[in-house]
Amino acid sequence: MARAQGLYSQVIAWLKILLPLVALGLMSTLFLFSRSTDPVSELPFADNLRRTGDAISEMVSAPHFSGTTSRGDMVTVTAKRALPQVSGDVDAEEVTARLQMQDGSEINLDATRAKVKEGEQRVTMRDGVRITSSTGYELTTDVLVSGINEIDVESEGPVQGNGPLGTLNAGKMRIETVENGKDVQMLFTGGVKLVYLPQNK
Amino acid sequence: QGAQVAFGGNQDTSAPVEVTADSLSVNQKDGTALYTGNVIIAQGDMRLAAPRVLVVYSEAQQKIQRLEATGGVTMVSGSEAAEAERADYSPEEGVVVMSGNVLLTQGASALTSQKMTVNLESGTAQLSGRVKTVLNQDGQ
Numbered sequence: 001m002a003r004a005q006g007l008y009s010q011v012i013a014w015l016k017i018l019l020p021l022v023a024l025g026l027m028s029t030l031f032l033f034s035r036s037t038d039p040v041s042e043l044p045f046a047d048n049l050r051r052t053g054d055a056i057s058e059m060v061s062a063p064h065f066s067g068t069t070s071r072g073d074m075v076t077v078t079a080k081r082a083l084p085q086v087s088g089d090v091d092a093e094e095v096t097a098r099l100q101m102q103d104g105s106e107i108n109l110d111a112t113r114a115k116v117k118e119g120e121q122r123v124t125m126r127d128g129v130r131i132t133s134s135t136g137y138e139l140t141t142d143v144l145v146s147g148i149n150e151i152d153v154e155s156e157g158p159v160q161g162n163g164p165l166g167t168l169n170a171g172k173m174r175i176e177t178v179e180n181g182k183d184v185q186m187l188f189t190g191g192v193k194l195v196y197l198p199q200n201k
Numbered sequence: 202q203g204a205q206v207a208f209g210g211n212q213d214t215s216a217p218v219e220v221t222a223d224s225l226s227v228n229q230k231d232g233t234a235l236y237t238g239n240v241i242i243a244q245g246d247m248r249l250a251a252p253r254v255l256v257v258y259s260e261a262q263q264k265i266q267r268l269e270a271t272g273g274v275t276m277v278s279g280s281e282a283a284e285a286e287r288a289d290y291s292p293e294e295g296v297v298v299m300s301g302n303v304l305l306t307q308g309a310s311a312l313t314s315q316k317m318t319v320n321l322e323s324g325t326a327q328l329s330g331r332v333k334t335v336l337n338q339d340g341q
Contacts, residue, residue: 135232
């Protein structure tokens with residue numbers, strides 16, 4: 001059926017061609033001129049984690065190691081944070097090693113940094129090591145090595161501080177079980193000096 | 202019978218007592234402390250040397266009741282010296298009790314006895330138990 005003559009039909013015929021083309025042009029701009037968005041760099045990473053590097057190795061908070069000796073004494077090592085290393089050792093911070101003897105006496109070892117060698121069941125404590133015992137001794141030293149499954153503590157250098165008897169310093173200190181295996185003793189060697197102030201009358 | 206002699210000047214018994222030794226072992230159960238290896242107890246000008254000293258400590262009053270020096274003790278105070286097998290020194294009272302063939306030398310003369318109690322504060326020594334005085338005649 002031929003198209004009716006007249007301007008109106010001609011305009012409609014042209015529009016039927018032009019309008020789809022315009023639509024097509026509009027659609028294409030959607031993809032051609034869109035902003036160059038690179039999805040990878042836009043993702044918001046947590047910046048503070050990346051700086052401290054914590055994100056790389058997994059971190060254990062409030063870890064807890066403990067061991068009991070054959071005599072029944074308990075050694076518990078707790079820390080605020082621990083970073084297990086590839087080598088199997090564990091670096092810990094704000095560490096406390098608590099030695100509870102079966103005869104009831106107790107010795108606490110605190111330090112800001114420590115390295116626990118799980119394989120050898122030993123912990124090396126450094127930086128401001130403090131030794132407090134239930135018999136009233138409060139001593140400090142630089143580096144201290146303590147066993148985890150036995151009462152065997154040794155300071156690598158001089159120890160100083162005070163005890164019930166007065167101020168004390170010594171070349172070296174060991175905490176070990178006495179030969180008969182019943183009692184635990186603190187052994188100071190390498191020259192010991194104590195100053196006691198009598199509070200008489 | 203006993204003898205009373207002067208021994209060392211009178212001593213301030215509240216002066217700090219210094220104990221030096223090669224090693225010290227502290228038993229954690231009852232807190233007794235044992236010094237071994239040329240132990241020297243010093244207070245003021247009094248020196249007490251012994252190979253082994255046990256500290257008897259009274260938990261209640263938080264102070265040393267006495268220091269038991271054994272294994273051959275020499276005590277020097279001022280110009281006098283005394284030797285014995287054992288000495289018990291209590292810093293609070295300022296008294297040293299030496300026992301076991303005590304030998305006290307004072308200048309030229311020497312006294313021996315079984316027991317000697319030295320009061321540091323008053324500077325006197327009380328000897329008892331078979332006291333013998335040996336006076337060296339000079340010029341022999």
